[in-house]
Amino acid sequence: MAKQDVLQGTLDLLILKAVSLEPMHGYGVLLRIEQLSGGKLQILQGSLYPALYRLETRGWIAAHWGESENNRRAKFYKLTAEGRRRLQAETENWERLSSGIAGVLNAQPEQS
Amino acid sequence: MSLATRLRSLFEGAFRRSRMEAGMDEELRFHRERYAADLMRSGIPEHDAELRARREFGAIEPLKEECRQARGLRMLDEAAQDLRYAVRSFRRSPGFTFAAILTLALGFGANTALFTLLDRAMLRPLPYPDPGRLVVVSSTDLKAGGRESSSPADLVDWRSELPAFQSICGWNRAAITLTGWGDAEPVPGVVANFDFLGMLGVEPQLGRGFRAQDETPGAPRVAIIGAGLWRHHFGSNPDVIGQTVQVNGVATTIVGVLPVTFHLTLTGNTEIWLPLVLKPADRADRRTLRFNVIARIRKEYSLAQARKSFEAAAARLAVAYPATNRNRGVAVRTLRDEIISTTSGENVATIFGLVSCVLLIACFNVANLQLGRAVARQKEIAVRLGIGAGRMRLIRQLLTENMALFLAGAAVSVGIAVCMSRWLANSIPPIIRPTLPDRGNFHVDGRALVYLLAIGIAAGLIFGLAPALQFRKLDVARGLKESAFRAAGGRIRSALVLAEIALAMIVLVSAGLLIGGLVRMSGAAPGFDPGGVTAANVYLTQPKLRQPAARAAFFDAVTAQLDATPGVESASAATLVPFFSEGDSFRYRVIGGPLDSSHVAAFSSITPAFFHTLRIPLLQGRTFSDADTSDAPLVAVINQAMADREWRGRNPVGERFAIGPDFTRLFTVIGVAGNTQGQNESDIFEPQIYASHRQFPATGMVLLVRMASRGRNAAAEIRRAVRTVDPMQAVALTMTMEQAITATRASFVIVGQMTACFAVVAILLAATGIYGVTAYAVNARRREFGIRMALGAGRRHVVAIVLRRWLALAAGGMAIGISGALLATKLLSSLLYHVKPTDPPTFIATAAFLAAIAAAASYIPARRAANADPAQVLRDE
Numbered sequence A: 001m002a003k004q005d006v007l008q009g010t011l012d013l014l015i016l017k018a019v020s021l022e023p024m025h026g027y028g029v030l031l032r033i034e035q036l037s038g039g040k041l042q043i044l045q046g047s048l049y050p051a052l053y054r055l056e057t058r059g060w061i062a063a064h065w066g067e068s069e070n071n072r073r074a075k076f077y078k079l080t081a082e083g084r085r086r087l088q089a090e091t092e093n094w095e096r097l098s099s100g101i102a103g104v105l106n107a108q109p110e111q112s
Numbered sequence B: 001m002s003l004a005t006r007l008r009s010l011f012e013g014a015f016r017r018s019r020m021e022a023g024m025d026e027e028l029r030f031h032r033e034r035y036a037a038d039l040m041r042s043g044i045p046e047h048d049a050e051l052r053a054r055r056e057f058g059a060i061e062p063l064k065e066e067c068r069q070a071r072g073l074r075m076l077d078e079a080a081q082d083l084r085y086a087v088r089s090f091r092r093s094p095g096f097t098f099a100a101i102l103t104l105a106l107g108f109g110a111n112t113a114l115f116t117l118l119d120r121a122m123l124r125p126l127p128y129p130d131p132g133r134l135v136v137v138s139s140t141d142l143k144a145g146g147r148e149s150s151s152p153a154d155l156v157d158w159r160s161e162l163p164a165f166q167s168i169c170g171w172n173r174a175a176i177t178l179t180g181w182g183d184a185e186p187v188p189g190v191v192a193n194f195d196f197l198g199m200l201g202v203e204p205q206l207g208r209g210f211r212a213q214d215e216t217p218g219a220p221r222v223a224i225i226g227a228g229l230w231r232h233h234f235g236s237n238p239d240v241i242g243q244t245v246q247v248n249g250v251a252t253t254i255v256g257v258l259p260v261t262f263h264l265t266l267t268g269n270t271e272i273w274l275p276l277v278l279k280p281a282d283r284a285d286r287r288t289l290r291f292n293v294i295a296r297i298r299k300e301y302s303l304a305q306a307r308k309s310f311e312a313a314a315a316r317l318a319v320a321y322p323a324t325n326r327n328r329g330v331a332v333r334t335l336r337d338e339i340i341s342t343t344s345g346e347n348v349a350t351i352f353g354l355v356s357c358v359l360l361i362a363c364f365n366v367a368n369l370q371l372g373r374a375v376a377r378q379k380e381i382a383v384r385l386g387i388g389a390g391r392m393r394l395i396r397q398l399l400t401e402n403m404a405l406f407l408a409g410a411a412v413s414v415g416i417a418v419c420m421s422r423w424l425a426n427s428i429p430p431i432i433r434p435t436l437p438d439r440g441n442f443h444v445d446g447r448a449l450v451y452l453l454a455i456g457i458a459a460g461l462i463f464g465l466a467p468a469l470q471f472r473k474l475d476v477a478r479g480l481k482e483s484a485f486r487a488a489g490g491r492i493r494s495a496l497v498l499a500e501i502a503l504a505m506i507v508l509v510s511a512g513l514l515i516g517g518l519v520r521m522s523g524a525a526p527g528f529d530p531g532g533v534t535a536a537n538v539y540l541t542q543p544k545l546r547q548p549a550a551r552a553a554f555f556d557a558v559t560a561q562l563d564a565t566p567g568v569e570s571a572s573a574a575t576l577v578p579f580f581s582e583g584d585s586f587r588y589r590v591i592g593g594p595l596d597s598s599h600v601a602a603f604s605s606i607t608p609a610f611f612h613t614l615r616i617p618l619l620q621g622r623t624f625s626d627a628d629t630s631d632a633p634l635v636a637v638i639n640q641a642m643a644d645r646e647w648r649g650r651n652p653v654g655e656r657f658a659i660g661p662d663f664t665r666l667f668t669v670i671g672v673a674g675n676t677q678g679q680n681e682s683d684i685f686e687p688q689i690y691a692s693h694r695q696f697p698a699t700g701m702v703l704l705v706r707m708a709s710r711g712r713n714a715a716a717e718i719r720r721a722v723r724t725v726d727p728m729q730a731v732a733l734t735m736t737m738e739q740a741i742t743a744t745r746a747s748f749v750i751v752g753q754m755t756a757c758f759a760v761v762a763i764l765l766a767a768t769g770i771y772g773v774t775a776y777a778v779n780a781r782r783r784e785f786g787i788r789m790a791l792g793a794g795r796r797h798v799v800a801i802v803l804r805r806w807l808a809l810a811a812g813g814m815a816i817g818i819s820g821a822l823l824a825t826k827l828l829s830s831l832l833y834h835v836k837p838t839d840p841p842t843f844i845a846t847a848a849f850l851a852a853i854a855a856a857a858s859y860i861p862a863r864r865a866a867n868a869d870p871a872q873v874l875r876d877e
Helices: A008-021 A026-036 A045-058 A081-105 B003-015 B017-041 B046-057 B060-070 B074-092 B094-123 B152-161 B227-232 B303-320 B335-342 B345-376 B378-386 B391-426 B430-435 B446-473 B476-481 B486-523 B548-563 B610-614 B640-646 B714-725 B737-780 B782-790 B795-831 B840-867 B870-876
Strands: A061-067 A073-079 B134-141 B165-179 B185-192 B222-225 B244-247 B250-257 B272-275 B292-297 B328-334 B533-539 B568-574 B584-590 B599-606 B618-621 B635-639 B656-659 B665-673 B688-692 B700-707 B734-736
Touching (some): A008 A026, A008 A073, A045 B017, A073 A081, B094 B345, B094 B446, B094 B737, B152 B165, B345 B391, B391 B446, B430 B737, B486 B737, B486 B795, B533 B737, B548 B700, B568 B714, B599 B640, B610 B700, B737 B782, B737 B795, B782 B840, B782 B870
Parallel strands (some): B599 B688
Antiparallel strands (some): B134 B292, B165 B185, B165 B292, B533 B734, B584 B599, B584 B656
């Protein structure tokens, strides 16, 4: 199966989810999403960083400089309280949407 | 997203830029290197791994730009860039920048200074809680029209039977003499219902307010004093509460002191408040209209409902008491409207309109300059468009440039506004200050600065957008070849000049009428000689002076005392003194004249020497003598105006007329005096009756003293003379007649001077505007003129071509301006001194002047064009 590109709104949701697990740097976010999706979802590097900056500007994630696994200075992102609320709302939205779509797609031809 | 986060992000973007950029670089590098490391771990050689990491990452700069945009920094970046660009371009043309900023600063400054006045005169809510519910109620005469005071009995009825009102309070001014604490002091007082101050939401800073029982007859007398009296008479002594003083000779306890902030424009400089005590006889009096009424509408009622209920009450009273109330209605209007009309707030609005015309001219001028610059910059703009600048981006940049210019003008104007409003405030004579909103204390405050910022931004947007939008349709190729939008730009600029001339016409005509008034005023003979005369108000407030004869005797004694004082040339007293005090007016009927005709005349009780003191010529007959006692037949001196009106061409001495209820008081004319100018300074002299103060004794008179030599302290002499006659009697307001005239004319003078300044600015701006546009237009047609002259056209011909076009434009502008001016001067009419708002000479002179200015301003560039060498011009192009 080909790797899937991700829509922007969905990307935000995925990033929020990823950093909600633990504070991580940008590269980590990328790896984590690929890993969690079982390699089905691929985030383009070019869209990851603008998304991170946008989320930070909106106050949903907060950044701080810390040490990476191999002792290099890296910028870590973690979820803020506002981001947590946002994540929850977005997750519910997503579930509603996907179950709705699933309902439509699973429809069987009616017997007339 | 919360505003705080966004602001923080913007702040970081604006001020911690380098840190943010470094962080971004580091983060992206980290990512790339980790990726490369991961690739290597999966077995790819180091060199290939790095290359692949770089390739997959894509171009780093666009990514960074995208990140910045995600931060919301792009607009900020561009605005900063535009601003820097604007400053650079202004620095390149310092002359233009200086002229534009100065022009705008003058316009904004004058406008803001006038706004401080307008704000207090009309805009700001009154300084009382829920001021919209305060109304002024007047009795009206349904037959003759006009608003009047109300009778005590009507007031009592209204107070008890109108549920729509929380309070209905009568009030009246009272001349008070305060004794029993320091020197006898005259104090302007107000007698009002006990709930009056509470209705205005004012709490005493010391002591208590009035209570209902304070106004029952026979209750202990109490008074509340103002903060000013408390300070200067009682030395701010807190022990004053509970003190007993004599108020007009009646023992009265001071129960409260009002806060210094309390001020009611209608009552003016009131410093003592007394409860309104109505005796049983007063409570039944429906005849004398003696109370002003202010009321507060209950929250549950609208103004219209309250008004209706009041009118219904008046109708009920008219039915119940037809003898007095048959033709009596009521008028209810908001306190705010009342104050605006008593302080001539409309005039402030009109002057504000004029100063706004000046601001508009300034803005048009700057827009014009900008348009001119825009045309000159067309090549630059075309090049920038050609190499890929976005049009919106370009428009935004030009708009930023204009905004910067307008806001710089607004910033510089703060200084001008502060100076001007201080000058305005200082030119208000102290004596009329208490009758102005906020005690005439005009200054540039926060509200004025907010207003300034608002008009700065608005003007910047409106007048900055026009030049910017010009480039919307600029064709790059044609723009590079020049002359592409000359035509369009030229049309806008012509329209702007037309508008400038029209506005200048309005300002100039108004200024012309007002200044003409000032000139006429300084030349106008008031009908008497004010030099060296001092006037002082004396109210007889003591119980022992209740008898009319005692009052007459008092003023006789004081004038005699003054006459005996060395240095005094003449002393007298009168109830009506021109420019100083208003007297009564009476209807009179000439005996032997038509029975159904009566006229109104001003009425003044005077001592015999009055005409001598003021040097009013006695044209016929004599003045009063000692023989004209209270039991002798009534005699009168009339003025020339009355003689002309009733006995034209005949000697009125010996003729008779009557005044009073049913015209029962019969006068014989014994003399005719010259006309004097009255308080209202109208150019038509009103009939006036002078009666002897012995036959018509007054409670209050104005003492007039002419000193033989200037420099002697007349005021001190008057006080001494009064005290010699009665040590308990105070002297109120004292000033020289010259001061009185100045105070009366102050509003004319201030307004005249102000508009004169505006007119000068307007004409300068309009002239530079015309000059600028003509110079540009002539320059644009240089080639054409060159060809014309090469083909044999004379210089005069070229000058004529230019002049013809611009004079046509000026004529158009003036035509519009004249219609505008007719409207403006009509609004000004109450400020015009002895001239009609449509005064043709002023209009003609202004138009001629403006035409001359327009001709001169366009002649200079026209001549320059004509003097150019055709060969040179054609070679240049």
